[in-house]
Amino acid sequence: MSALVLGLSLVACTGLACTGSARAQSAASEGQKLAFDRGKGNCLTCHVIKGGDLPGSIGPKLEGLASKYDRAELMAIVTDETKRNPQTVMPPFGRNRILTEQEINAVVDFLQTL
Template sequence: MLALLTYPILTASAVQAQSIAEGQKLAFDRAKGNCLTCHVIKGGDLPGTIGPELSDLKSRYSRDDLIAIVSDETKRNPLTVMPPFGRNRILSEKEINAVVDFLQTL
């Protein structure tokens, strides 16, 4: 008899919640996303003040804009001090998407 493997079925909202949690973890991780070095983020400890406070982002930026900013803000603003997380491979595409999922909740 053939045994069937069963896998938990994740709903879209469960997958989204998982991505948001991963994005927050990356944003607050001093060794990875490190967003707190420059930005005030609700719930973060010891934030920096070099960059703008990250709040109400969903109403100000489209998802594509946020992905572009996190991936390589130098394309939009050559004088930025923000690291190009995608271009420099600091964050993978999946990680950038998770960070953007989190940023859109602020």
């Protein structure tokens, strides 16, 4: 996402109201920050994500997720993938309170843009 688009999103969301498109862009931007943050989402430890530095190769490359999973599935995966796949090495970000529900929503907003 370009700096101009991010800047416009932030300007559009600074008042009491925020347009749907600007809100989605802002949430996706926040989700990207969380996903790339080595102390928070830390998704790059295991996944290749476009725009990320020093990605890992343990998990699948994260691309085209919106066509593979609906929002509820992505929320479930990020919240606690062990429910779907007990053998996963993916941390249960919600169950272990690594990320808040709001942060998980933002990460999913970002994942849906990939």
